[in-house]
Amino acid sequence: MAKNAIVGQSGGPTSVINASLAGVFESCKSRGAGKVYGMLHGVAGLLERRVCVLDDKLHGALDIELLKRTPSSYLGSCRYKLPDWHTPEGEAVYQKLFAILQELEIGYFFYIGGNDSMDTIGKLADYGAHIGSEIRFMGVPKTIDNDLMVTDHTPGYGSAAKYIGVVMKEIIRDATVYGTKYVTIVEIMGRNAGWLTSAAALAKAEDCEGVDMICLPEVPFNVDHFVEKVERMQKAKPSIVIAVSEGVKLEDGRYVCELADDVHAVDAFGHKALTGTARFLANTVARRLDTKTRCIELSTLQRCAGHLTSRTDITEAYQVGGAAAKAAFEGHTGEMVALDRISNAPYQCGTSLHPICEVANLEKKVPLEWVNADHTAMTQDFIDYAMPLIQAELTPIYVEGLPHHIYLPEA
Amino acid sequence: MAKNAIVGQSGGPTSVINASLAGVFESCKSRGAGKVYGMLHGVAGLLERRVCVLDDKLHGALDIELLKRTPSSYLGSCRYKLPDWHTPEGEAVYQKLFAILQELEIGYFFYIGGNDSMDTIGKLADYGAHIGSEIRFMGVPKTIDNDLMVTDHTPGYGSAAKYIGVVMKEIIRDATVYGTKYVTIVEIMGRNAGWLTSAAALAKAEDCEGVDMICLPEVPFNVDHFVEKVERMQKAKPSIVIAVSEGVKLEDGRYVCELADDVHAVDAFGHKALTGTARFLANTVARRLDTKTRCIELSTLQRCAGHLTSRTDITEAYQVGGAAAKAAFEGHTGEMVALDRISNAPYQCGTSLHPICEVANLEKKVPLEWVNADHTAMTQDFIDYAMPLIQAELTPIYVEGLPHHIYLPEA
Numbered sequence: 001m002a003k004n005a006i007v008g009q010s011g012g013p014t015s016v017i018n019a020s021l022a023g024v025f026e027s028c029k030s031r032g033a034g035k036v037y038g039m040l041h042g043v044a045g046l047l048e049r050r051v052c053v054l055d056d057k058l059h060g061a062l063d064i065e066l067l068k069r070t071p072s073s074y075l076g077s078c079r080y081k082l083p084d085w086h087t088p089e090g091e092a093v094y095q096k097l098f099a100i101l102q103e104l105e106i107g108y109f110f111y112i113g114g115n116d117s118m119d120t121i122g123k124l125a126d127y128g129a130h131i132g133s134e135i136r137f138m139g140v141p142k143t144i145d146n147d148l149m150v151t152d153h154t155p156g157y158g159s160a161a162k163y164i165g166v167v168m169k170e171i172i173r174d175a176t177v178y179g180t181k182y183v184t185i186v187e188i189m190g191r192n193a194g195w196l197t198s199a200a201a202l203a204k205a206e207d208c209e210g211v212d213m214i215c216l217p218e219v220p221f222n223v224d225h226f227v228e229k230v231e232r233m234q235k236a237k238p239s240i241v242i243a244v245s246e247g248v249k250l251e252d253g254r255y256v257c258e259l260a261d262d263v264h265a266v267d268a269f270g271h272k273a274l275t276g277t278a279r280f281l282a283n284t285v286a287r288r289l290d291t292k293t294r295c296i297e298l299s300t301l302q303r304c305a306g307h308l309t310s311r312t313d314i315t316e317a318y319q320v321g322g323a324a325a326k327a328a329f330e331g332h333t334g335e336m337v338a339l340d341r342i343s344n345a346p347y348q349c350g351t352s353l354h355p356i357c358e359v360a361n362l363e364k365k366v367p368l369e370w371v372n373a374d375h376t377a378m379t380q381d382f383i384d385y386a387m388p389l390i391q392a393e394l395t396p397i398y399v400e401g402l403p404h405h406i407y408l409p410e411a
Numbered sequence: 412m413a414k415n416a417i418v419g420q421s422g423g424p425t426s427v428i429n430a431s432l433a434g435v436f437e438s439c440k441s442r443g444a445g446k447v448y449g450m451l452h453g454v455a456g457l458l459e460r461r462v463c464v465l466d467d468k469l470h471g472a473l474d475i476e477l478l479k480r481t482p483s484s485y486l487g488s489c490r491y492k493l494p495d496w497h498t499p500e501g502e503a504v505y506q507k508l509f510a511i512l513q514e515l516e517i518g519y520f521f522y523i524g525g526n527d528s529m530d531t532i533g534k535l536a537d538y539g540a541h542i543g544s545e546i547r548f549m550g551v552p553k554t555i556d557n558d559l560m561v562t563d564h565t566p567g568y569g570s571a572a573k574y575i576g577v578v579m580k581e582i583i584r585d586a587t588v589y590g591t592k593y594v595t596i597v598e599i600m601g602r603n604a605g606w607l608t609s610a611a612a613l614a615k616a617e618d619c620e621g622v623d624m625i626c627l628p629e630v631p632f633n634v635d636h637f638v639e640k641v642e643r644m645q646k647a648k649p650s651i652v653i654a655v656s657e658g659v660k661l662e663d664g665r666y667v668c669e670l671a672d673d674v675h676a677v678d679a680f681g682h683k684a685l686t687g688t689a690r691f692l693a694n695t696v697a698r699r700l701d702t703k704t705r706c707i708e709l710s711t712l713q714r715c716a717g718h719l720t721s722r723t724d725i726t727e728a729y730q731v732g733g734a735a736a737k738a739a740f741e742g743h744t745g746e747m748v749a750l751d752r753i754s755n756a757p758y759q760c761g762t763s764l765h766p767i768c769e770v771a772n773l774e775k776k777v778p779l780e781w782v783n784a785d786h787t788a789m790t791q792d793f794i795d796y797a798m799p800l801i802q803a804e805l806t807p808i809y810v811e812g813l814p815h816h817i818y819l820p821e822a
Binding site: 013040041045070071072073076077078079162165166167169170171173174175176177178179184202203205207208209294296297299300301303304305306307308310387390391392393395398399400401402403404405406407409 | 424451452456481482483484487488489490573576577578580581582584585586587588589590595613614616618619620705707708710711712714715716717718719721798801802803804806809810811812813814815816817818820
């Protein structure tokens with residue numbers, strides 16, 4: 001009898017993570033998998049045997065189309081890190097997991113996620129080899145942060161970059177409307193890597209003057225220099241729009257948002273919430289320069305804007321899911337699918353397989369040579385890199401004026 | 412020789428204010444106006460003789476289509492209040508304005524804006540009558556706030572409401588992803604009227620559980636009761652999503668955001684900036700209840716999201732512009748065009764004319780009978796009212812992956 005497959009989603013959601021789920025599901029079915037199970041809330045849910053049978057949830061082509069257009073993780077997510085299996089308590093977790101997988105007659109295991117999730121795939125594949133399991137474990141890349149090694153870019157980034165490019169254009173139109181002195185500071189996600197903030201550079205076009213400054217976490221931040229730059233820029237142009245990463249750091253390593261008085265109040269659990277960077281900078285500029293300021297946090301919207309996705313991104317998200325299924329059925333395990341750019345004009349991209357150890361727990365930063373000498377803008381190399389990833393759209397299916405989603409109430 | 416027309420935009424921008432500009436322009440041209448001038452930055456710009464000739468800027472049908480799809484005020488905006496013309500200093504301003512209008516050979520004057528802008532139309536029409544001017548002054552309604560009297564709704568509201576409905580659905584999908592205790596508080600614009608915040612109710616559908624609480628400025632806010640409601644709700648459902656107006660007030664009349672320590676720092680000019688309501692409430696809930704919280708300010712995005720507009724709204728914005736031109740050419744002055752709902756099923760809407768004194772400086776609130784007894788949700792009456800306004804879409808014209816705009820660099 002054909003083995004079953006199981007797929008989970010982990011880490012922060014994206015607009016296109018469900019397209020990868022669709023790719024895994026359809027490719028597994030077409031390759032003759034038995035059932036395709038979904039883990040509810042990733043490995044954490046699986047450990048509680050919280051699974052669904054996707055075959056019972058996805059009924060035909062319209063559901064697949066809706067799944068591709070539904071933002072956030074259809075199966076729910078988790079931020080669970082598997083323990084080291086070399087300790088007795090650790091191994092108990094793996095024994096429990098593999099017992100559940102055996103009971104479900106799983107032959108193929110897929111995990112859609114970022115570098116933390118790839119750690120999970122690596123550990124499961126290692127332990128599987130250790131006990132002689134035949135289950136194949138494959139990683140499917142996903143993160144708006146675009147910080148995975150090995151792959152040219154990650155599914156999820158293109159749509160988030162497109163969202164950022166679009167709303168920066170709209171914010172620039174809005175910010176210039178009164179013709180008065182105004183500094184708008186837009187805070188964009190990215191704790192250590194500035195890929196998302198860099199995407200603000202895409203707003204510049206023949207119909208848009210573009211943003212005036214881009215501040216990445218890769219470049220040490222100096223508050224005085226920042227204010228001086230704003231002052232200089234405002235002499236030429238009253239309304240300045242600045243894109244700043246939530247993760248910009250001072251030369252001493254502290255996050256800029258730690259300079260704000262109230263930042264620690266945000267999270268009741270003592271987590272250092274990286275929010276308030278734009279607000280702190282807007283307040284500082286307002287105090288030091290004779291100008292109105294405004295801060296805008298793109299917040300969750302940049303990762304869940306299913307109404308505004310890149311068709312290129314959706315297609316690639318689907319492809320990496322399918323490529324992972326193909327690889328697993330061909331006997332691969334402990335690997336992640338990567339996207340390989342073949343050419344820029346015309347844009348072409350293929351997939352390849354890489355051992356998980358080249359990906360898990362590592363971070364890819366924005367190359368510093370893609371930032372201009374003044375540390376205010378991205379070079380053409382970045383534009384050439386990012387522009388193909390935001391091309392084309394996948395129109396939502398609107399029902400009663402709103403994009404329709406597919407939705408699993410128990411997830 | 413045919414008289415010329417002039418049109419200006421004033422107050423806060425919307426996603427569809429340029430559709431009204433297109434309506435005024437095309438209707439004036441088809442009725443035989445000479446030139447159609449645009450005021451750059453409204454009446455404030457006109458007083459400095461800052462005008463453009465729209466005939467030279469809008470070349471054919473594609474430019475009109477782009478104009479309909481370009482958010483924020485194409486001509487720039489202002490927040491200028493005309494003085495009382497019964498004083499000598501006041502009258503000097505009017506003398507200057509009318510001299511400029513005479514020099515430009517203006518016969519028809521249009522102002523697209525909200526209740527403050529209608530004050531401008533009222534004063535100009537009064538002064539025009541006083542000096543025997545033949546210029547006709549017509550108001551074209553515009554505001555995302557939907558707070559204008561006389562009209563069933565205002566152009567700009569439908570698109571902002573659609574944007575809010577769409578992103579609330581997306582935020583709800585995102586907020587439930589971990590299955591853990593989470594309170595998400597979304598801050599929505601509206602200083603005194605809760606029309607925009609009410610639109611969060613539109614997110615509820617067969618594919619979405621909807622928001623859990625809606626807090627309008629029309630209903631006095633009590634922080635303790637709010638926290639109690641959240642606590643009660645979280646017993647049934649771990650992830651709670653709340654829409655709160657930036658303008659919610661305590662029973663003693665203070666804005667809730669004034670309770671936050673740092674709110675006064677935001678604006679260097681001493682303006683009481685109504686921001687920080689969601690942040691304050693998220694911090695309060697995190698401190699008092701054992702839950703993670705998050706705040707999201709929709710900020711400028713809700714008024715400038717040209718990529719996500721209601722086609723119904725764009726069509727009506729165009730229509731009120733055209734109806735204003737028609738009225739002016741037929742001899743009307745000192746009036747505003749209103750939208751009159753004829754029926755809900757099928758949705759039909761016509762226009763009518765009203766004296767400016769019925770509109771200027773007045774505010775229409777959300778009827779309290781459209782809020783449920785618990786003050787947490789909107790009734791079906793509100794849904795029936797708002798749902799037709801968000802129907803259908805006007806697809807952006809995408810160029811290189813981003814919506815293309817039409818843009819006046821000098822505005």
